[in-house]
Amino acid sequence: MKKQEYIDIWIWAGLSIAQIEWVLCSILGIWKKELFLQHEISSKHIYDAQQMFFKLASWESEEYLLETANFYGRDFYVDQRVLIPRNDTEVLVSIMLKKLLRDIDIKNMSYIDVGTGSACIPVSVILEMHPLKFEQSFALEISQDAMDVASENIEKYAPWKIELRESNLLSGVFHDNFSEKKLCISANLPYIKDGDYANMDASVVRNEPNRALYGWAQTWFELYKELIKQCFQMKQVHKIEEIHLFIEIWFDQKQVSQRYLQEMWLSFEYFKDSSNIERVIYITNF
C-alpha cells in the first residue's frame, strides 16, 4: 500500500493530521517538510506506527507526545518537565497586554515572569508588545528541568530579550541593581491545594510535573503571599516606585486572595475568563 492509502485509513480511524504527520516523521526519520516526497512504507514501519498510535491513545496529553503546544498563536516546545500551557493563561497574557499597552507607562520599566515553566508567558508578552520594550526582562524558575525547556523556547523566539535564571520566587533578581524604578511582574504559580489533589483529572496527575501544579498548602495562596512579601522587600531595598503584579488564580480562590490583599492594603482588580470566573488579579500600590 502507498503512504497516502495508510494516511486515509488513519484519518478514517479518527486520528488527527498532526498526529499522523508526527508519527510518519518519527517512523521514517524525516522532517515534516519532506512528507510530500515518495516513501517506501514497510511492514516494520506500520508496526512502529501502530505502537505510537497506541501510546498516543493512552497518553491523553497529545502535546507531550507531539512535544508542542500552541499558546497565544505560537508553538512552544513542551515535554513532561513543564506544565502544558493552558488557554486559561492566555487570559492572563491578554489582560497584561491590555493594561501595558493602554494604561501603564512602560518607560523605564523592567519585567519579571516568576515560575516561567515553558516560558510561554514572557515570550508572548514581549513579542506581542513589540516594538514597545522593557528595559530588562527576566524569566525565573525554580526547577532546573523546566529551565531547560524554557531555554529552548527563549532561544527560538526571543534569545536576546529574556534572561532566564534559576530562582526561588524573586530571589534570583533580588541582588540586581534595578536602575529603572518600575517593575511589571507576572506569575502563574502552582495553586492546587492538598485537598484538591484527589479530584484532579487522571491524565493531569499522571503526566504533568507535580512541582508545576501543587502548592502543597492549606489555602494554595501561601506561595503568592510569599511573592507579595518579596515585592514589598524589592520596593524597599531597590527604591522601586511602581510594581504592577499580574497573577493567575484557581476558580475557587477569590475569597482567600481578596481577604489577604485587603489586609495588606493593596489595590487590586479581578478579571474573569470566558466562563465568567475570576481567574486573574492585577495588584498595585505596594
Ligand SMILES: C[S@@+](CC[C@H](N)C(=O)[O-])C[C@H]1O[C@@H](n2cnc3c(N)ncnc32)[C@H](O)[C@@H]1O
Ligand atoms: C503552574 S506552572 C506554570 C508554568 C508557566 N508559567 C505557564 O503558565 O504555563 C508553575 C511553575 O512555577 C514553578 N515554581 C514552583 N515553585 C516555584 C518557586 N518557589 N519559585 C519559582 N518557580 C516556581 C514550577 O516549577 C512551574 O514551572
